[in-house]
Amino acid sequence: MKVILRNPRRELEITGPRTVINLLASLDLNREAHLVMRDGELIPGDAALNDSDVIEVRPVISGGFR
Amino acid sequence: MKCVTCRGPAVIDIRRQNANYCVEHFFEQCRRQVVKAIDEWKMIERSDRVLVAVSGGKDSLAIWDLLIELGYQADGFYVGLGIGDYSDVSHAHAAAFAESRGLKLLTVDLPSEYGYDIPSGSRAARRAPCSACGLSKRHLFDAAALDGGYDVLVTGHNLDDEAAVLFGNTLHWHTEYLGRQLPVLPARDGFPKKAKPLVRLTERETAAYCLLRGIDYLVDECPMAVGNRHLSYKEALNDIEVKSPGAKHSFYFGFLDRASALFVPEAEDDRDGLQPCLTCGAPTPSEVCAFCRLVDRAGGHQPEPVPVELGSTRTRSTP
Numbered sequence: 001m002k003v004i005l006r007n008p009r010r011e012l013e014i015t016g017p018r019t020v021i022n023l024l025a026s027l028d029l030n031r032e033a034h035l036v037m038r039d040g041e042l043i044p045g046d047a048a049l050n051d052s053d054v055i056e057v058r059p060v061i062s063g064g065f066r
Numbered sequence: 067m068k069c070v071t072c073r074g075p076a077v078i079d080i081r082r083q084n085a086n087y088c089v090e091h092f093f094e095q096c097r098r099q100v101v102k103a104i105d106e107w108k109m110i111e112r113s114d115r116v117l118v119a120v121s122g123g124k125d126s127l128a129i130w131d132l133l134i135e136l137g138y139q140a141d142g143f144y145v146g147l148g149i150g151d152y153s154d155v156s157h158a159h160a161a162a163f164a165e166s167r168g169l170k171l172l173t174v175d176l177p178s179e180y181g182y183d184i185p186s187g188s189r190a191a192r193r194a195p196c197s198a199c200g201l202s203k204r205h206l207f208d209a210a211a212l213d214g215g216y217d218v219l220v221t222g223h224n225l226d227d228e229a230a231v232l233f234g235n236t237l238h239w240h241t242e243y244l245g246r247q248l249p250v251l252p253a254r255d256g257f258p259k260k261a262k263p264l265v266r267l268t269e270r271e272t273a274a275y276c277l278l279r280g281i282d283y284l285v286d287e288c289p290m291a292v293g294n295r296h297l298s299y300k301e302a303l304n305d306i307e308v309k310s311p312g313a314k315h316s317f318y319f320g321f322l323d324r325a326s327a328l329f330v331p332e333a334e335d336d337r338d339g340l341q342p343c344l345t346c347g348a349p350t351p352s353e354v355c356a357f358c359r360l361v362d363r364a365g366g367h368q369p370e371p372v373p374v375e376l377g378s379t380r381t382r383s384t385p
Contacts (some may be wrong), residue, residue, distance in 0.1 A: 006285055007285075007286060007287050016076070020162070030304045030305065030308060031081075032270060033270070033300075033301070034270075035274055035277065041077075041276060042078060042274060042277050043077065044076050044086060046079075058273065058277075058285060059285075059287075060124070060269045060270045060273040061226070061269065061297060061300050061304075062123055062124070062271075
């Protein structure tokens with residue numbers, strides 16, 4: 001599957017099938033700090049991802065000194 | 067995963083609640099948490115005129131949307147910081163949101179109205195960029211709320227923000243700040259009432275709220291904030307949260323319930339020694355307030371190039 005990451009933006013090819021939770025773990029990304037979308041739609045941690053999917057992993061942490 | 071309320075397909079799992087939600091019941095959950103915060107700390111009265119500090123990011127747009135959904139009268143206030151493309155794009159997001167809903171967005175632009183931008187101004191004033199930015203925004207937010215006759219100034223601080231600030235203040239025992247770290251601060255001479263209705267939601271939830279509501283927010287991180295301590299505290303807390311869901315909530319709300327009152331007297335003492343700034347009239351412990359000193363030192367400098375990366379193809383420096 002194609003996985004799009006942000007900040008900085010980059011793309012990776014990851015093999016499926018795997019779950020969202022497994023994908024984040026394999027990328028060493030914290031579940032609390034990211035959302036995962038398939039075709040622009042938010043999907044939960046147990047969603048099954050396949051080789052044909054286009055996935056965006058969006059970080060949610062933001063902020064300087066506020 | 068199934069929605070905890072209707073058993074339909076879930077779109078988000080919230081581990082600290084041990085619950086999953088479909089779109090409709092996630093919105094309901096977000097509104098419920100905001101209402102609970104507003105009611106518990108008496109943040110906003112139904113007749114209040116509210117000013118929302120808006121950055122174009124997920125939190126400020128989410129709370130503006132939620133307040134409007136809940137029936138409050140809320141205008142937005144945006145500060146242009148002069149951080150190249152980042153500021154241009156963030157303003158575009160804030161303006162588009164306001165226009166799409168017919169809302170009023172007030173704007174102040176630091177470079178054109180005060181003669182400095184954050185990158186060059188912070189360097190000229192020998193301040194960290196995030197410090198100069200925070201100081202500028204706090205001063206201008208307060209002034210806009212007071213000058214506009216608003217009853218409450220609302221900011222988009224969420225649970226992650228508050229837990230991270232608490233973590234930093236506790237790590238270094240900044241007791242003078244701990245007494246002011248409350249979800250609502252009353253109006254006082256020279257200060258508007260301030261409220262943080264998102265303190266019961268994490269930033270993962272505010273981001274999800276925006277995605278599901280179709281709110282187009284600025285995803286890219288501020289180029290000046292990369293690597294700052296506040297972000298490292300958030301990362302540390304999220305590492306704990308993964309192993310112990312609910313840790314951020316119990317850390318912050320445990321502080322509010324059991325410890326914050328101990329530090330209020332010290333914060334009150336700090337405020338008792340304030341006097342009007344000789345230049346602008348804002349409350350300050352000095353003759354001239356920190357913002358006016360910043361304007362004095364930072365104004366009139368040439369803009370400084372800032373590497374800004376937005377999206378996949380746009381990597382360039384500001385002019």
